[in-house]
Amino acid sequence: KIKSLGFEGTPVRWFDSYLSGREQVVELKQNLEGTERVGRSRPLAIKRGVPQGSVLGPVLFVLFTADLPKYLGNKSYPIMYADDTVLVTSSKSAEDLDIQTFISVSMAQQYCSNNDLVFNAAKTKYLASGRLEDNLTEPPDLQRVNTVKHLGLVLDQSLSWNDHIDHLCSRLSTAIFALKRIKAVGTPEAVKAAYYALFEAHVRYGITLWGGSSGRNLHRVMVLQKRALRIMSGLQPQESC
Incomplete structure (x- = not known):
């Protein structure tokens, strides 16, 4: 993906050096009769993700998901900020809007699956606005809400603020x-x-x-x-x- 964004040569090798060669272990501590024992698993190579808490983590995530709008095509308009994404769909017909929304959410879930990302349905909300809102049906497994907080702004279905x-x-x-x-x-x-x-x-x-x-x-x-x-x-x- 780095190469598809126009990076080549030294920058690609630098990112490869930064992200490769990492390992993880699981450590368990047990206290028995005042004696503490520590057990560790064998190291396993980390083949995906970025170092937790790293400065480059957010930047790399943005680069990694930069192709999401292209993947969705004209099904919806994504608004992306770091790991916070909103999909905006619109239509003059309630039936068509239901279809477009269902397809958009399904494509987003498939994108996450293809790229080893977790689609957190529990944190994904469905907000309908406009004259068709009473005739709309939310996608499966998504909670329909009257308000949603996005980047510090509380949006309501009538956009009254x-x-x-x-x-x-x-x-x-x-x-x-x-x-x-x-x-x-x-x-x-x-x-x-x-x-x-x-x-x-x-x-x-x-x-x-x-x-x-x-x-x-x-x-x-x-x-x-x-x-x-x-x-x-x-x-x-x-x-x-």
Whole structure:
């Protein structure tokens, strides 16, 4: 697969050296009457996978699965980030959408099988959105849900962002509590750093998407934003900011 992506020569040999020659053992410890015994299995060669916790692990996984979109063809549109993948299918007909979804999921499962990857059905969710959602049938062994969390964003079937705002406001409320504690014992610089790390970072994340939500949702975020600013500025709850 490395070669199919355009790598050749020294880079290929480097990756081969990095991934080959690895072994694994199983170690068991047993404590009998105060005496600890250790048993080890014979080393077995590792012929697949990447070193756990390695810096190159995520990069190699991305390279390894880079051909998934080509494998799926026009059956669905995959959105991939590291080992998190979403398959998006669309159609004007409920029957056709059911078929396209079933084929896409089946092809994804086959792709995993062909490449020695594990398709985790327990973590795979089915979210339907649009006017046809009541007429759709989820693929076998997949759980249909009303909301799903993807890369920190909570998506709901009506794309209202209500559930995401609930989740966001909960995190912002926790951040406000932390700001109060830091304000009481810390320096202004520490409070400001905490605000950027614990509050504003969550507000900014995905705002280009959920920022088009309803006025009610945006008002909820604004109320918490002002509360945080009052804490930082030492203003009373009813003072304007």
